[in-house]
Amino acid sequence: MTSLDEKKITNYWKTVVDTIQDGVMIVSKDGTIISTNKAFENITGYKQNEVLGMSCTILNCDVCNIYRNNKKNIKDKWCILFKKGHLKLVRCQIIRKDGTIAHISKNASLLYDENGNVIGGVETLTDVTELIEKGNQIETIRQELQIEDCFYGIIGNSIKMQRIFDLIQNAALSDAPILILGESGTGKELVAKAIHEIGSRNEKPFIKVNCAALNESLLESELFGHVKGAFTGAIKNRQGRFEAANGGDIFLDEIGDLPMSTQVKLLRVLEENVIEQVGDHKPIHIDVRIISATNKNLKELISKGLFREDLLYRINMIPINIPPLRERKEDIPLLVDYFFKRIRVKNSKEIKGISDDSMKTLIKYAWPGNVRELKGAFEYAFVACQEDIIQPQHFTPDILENYPIKNKVKNGGLSKTEQKKKELIETLEQTGGNQSEAAKKLGISRATIWNRMKKFNITFNKSLNVISK
Numbered sequence: 001m002t003s004l005d006e007k008k009i010t011n012y013w014k015t016v017v018d019t020i021q022d023g024v025m026i027v028s029k030d031g032t033i034i035s036t037n038k039a040f041e042n043i044t045g046y047k048q049n050e051v052l053g054m055s056c057t058i059l060n061c062d063v064c065n066i067y068r069n070n071k072k073n074i075k076d077k078w079c080i081l082f083k084k085g086h087l088k089l090v091r092c093q094i095i096r097k098d099g100t101i102a103h104i105s106k107n108a109s110l111l112y113d114e115n116g117n118v119i120g121g122v123e124t125l126t127d128v129t130e131l132i133e134k135g136n137q138i139e140t141i142r143q144e145l146q147i148e149d150c151f152y153g154i155i156g157n158s159i160k161m162q163r164i165f166d167l168i169q170n171a172a173l174s175d176a177p178i179l180i181l182g183e184s185g186t187g188k189e190l191v192a193k194a195i196h197e198i199g200s201r202n203e204k205p206f207i208k209v210n211c212a213a214l215n216e217s218l219l220e221s222e223l224f225g226h227v228k229g230a231f232t233g234a235i236k237n238r239q240g241r242f243e244a245a246n247g248g249d250i251f252l253d254e255i256g257d258l259p260m261s262t263q264v265k266l267l268r269v270l271e272e273n274v275i276e277q278v279g280d281h282k283p284i285h286i287d288v289r290i291i292s293a294t295n296k297n298l299k300e301l302i303s304k305g306l307f308r309e310d311l312l313y314r315i316n317m318i319p320i321n322i323p324p325l326r327e328r329k330e331d332i333p334l335l336v337d338y339f340f341k342r343i344r345v346k347n348s349k350e351i352k353g354i355s356d357d358s359m360k361t362l363i364k365y366a367w368p369g370n371v372r373e374l375k376g377a378f379e380y381a382f383v384a385c386q387e388d389i390i391q392p393q394h395f396t397p398d399i400l401e402n403y404p405i406k407n408k409v410k411n412g413g414l415s416k417t418e419q420k421k422k423e424l425i426e427t428l429e430q431t432g433g434n435q436s437e438a439a440k441k442l443g444i445s446r447a448t449i450w451n452r453m454k455k456f457n458i459t460f461n462k463s464l465n466v467i468s469k
Helices: 006-017 038-044 062-069 080-084 129-145 159-172 188-198 216-224 260-272 298-303 309-315 329-345 356-364 370-384 416-430 435-442 446-456
Strands: 023-028 033-036 086-095 101-112 118-127 178-181 206-210 249-253 289-294 318-321 458-460 466-468
Touching: 023 038, 038 101, 038 118, 062 080, 062 086, 080 086, 080 101, 080 118, 101 129, 159 188, 159 318, 178 188, 188 206, 188 249, 188 289, 206 216, 216 260, 260 309, 298 309, 329 356, 329 370, 416 435, 416 446, 416 458, 435 446, 446 458
Parallel strands: 178 289, 178 318, 206 249, 249 289
Antiparallel strands: 023 033, 023 118, 086 101, 101 118, 458 466
């Protein structure tokens, strides 16, 4: 027994230390474990009676092992703690009783008697295994979601998209108004954000306004602000979006829905770089680049008296036309890969991929909702799929209309289970019993093939003819 009185320790520290979540271990000068707390047991897996009297080397701490293996001479202290006197937030790994690794952050200090003599050491151990593992998972996910053919969040390597990327780069260098045209779901907001991030205003605000989301009176207040008492409910002065965007970019989404009265005021902003708050006539000078977007034909709106021709000329100095997905189908596999990985990260299902038939079906589909619809299709497929490979039937009915006729099964009145069995037997016969090839043809995993063979009691004879019992 050392000069450190174990009974005295038990009297004043045991109850308190057992309530904390960090593991606590007290050792003598030679490293013999004298006392531990409950958290130590939870972290290491060792009960107190299993380690008392044992050397602390039982934990196989990698930091301690490295120090002992690299001691310069025999006179060096046996433990880095007794050499340095203290340890603070040292990251290390220990081996639990069950052989698994625990990542630990530990602090340690020497213990002294009343005469200043070292009588032992105390160590606290914080289990950071879960944090380390989550960090590793996040890094893995980050790497998995990285895609080479991505331009500021816009995915595509088709010639049409490469031209769009070049146009975005050039447009971003100008302060002239930009008009982004494209069908719903093509990614107009992503283009606007890319222009802002590339341009010289990227350290200033990027303010978005959905012109279709607000009625006329609210829209003017949102854009230009208002003064106290300008209308019922205006209880204080309010800054508008243009002022908030000063020095940066303002993105007017769905500009085709802008009321005629507001169009007049916007035209003045473009011509004079000034705004007036609702309820006030004092001009406020601003420095804002206007980026607009619409999925409507503005020339048709002009012919109907719904959009000002002079405003179109002012906002359309640099037009960017985003092609619909059906005109750049070579980008679909890239988008499919991106959305699949992204949705799988937040989904608990072990879905490994999509079948070749699924990809053919997706490429054939016209995608009226464009990239947004494709993303939604995968959200739906992950819910509908109960296997490990996404098949065409896991997509929405609209997409299934394009499922190749040759792949549609005419079941002749068979139940779903009977049809799966028949389909498996026929495929195995075609592949000579090769389960990997059969899995590829059916768009499922080899494990699924094996499970179905077991379920349907399908075996082979020596000549590799399928026998179903």
